[in-house]
Amino acid sequence: MEGDPFFNFQALADLAVIALAAYSSTRLDLKQISKIYILAAYLGFLAWLLRELGSLPDGNGLVSIAWGLTVSTLLWVGLRKNQLEYFKTGLATLVLIAIKLLVIDFSNLNVIWRILIFMGFGGVFLFLSYWIKDLWNMKTSDKPT
Numbered sequence: 001m002e003g004d005p006f007f008n009f010q011a012l013a014d015l016a017v018i019a020l021a022a023y024s025s026t027r028l029d030l031k032q033i034s035k036i037y038i039l040a041a042y043l044g045f046l047a048w049l050l051r052e053l054g055s056l057p058d059g060n061g062l063v064s065i066a067w068g069l070t071v072s073t074l075l076w077v078g079l080r081k082n083q084l085e086y087f088k089t090g091l092a093t094l095v096l097i098a099i100k101l102l103v104i105d106f107s108n109l110n111v112i113w114r115i116l117i118f119m120g121f122g123g124v125f126l127f128l129s130y131w132i133k134d135l136w137n138m139k140t141s142d143k144p145t
Helices: 009-027 031-054 059-080 084-108 111-141
Strands: none
Touching (some): 009 031, 059 111, 084 111
């Protein structure tokens, strides 16, 4: 790969294609095709992060952190805007991150990275469990009984 991660021609061109796919999903009339486009853009973004951050030293840990921030954003948007598809996609990606942590990250990273990621994601999962419960209760308490 030529140039720095994120700032090379391939990375910027791929990011432009991902952004165009996401934008196209907002312009399509058919809901099902629109969902396919936005899902493809999301998966493309995750793959883009994997490729760009994975090439750095200790890149697996950075990929997990970036994916975790992406999932947190997706879960928040899904709950705040009452978009069940975003919420489910965020939870599915959260499971993917947990599997990646156990299978790849903990076997290939230095001990300090393992400790930091384990503690960080443990805290994030704990925070998300309380946060999701509070937001979920807000949505259900808004409904008349």
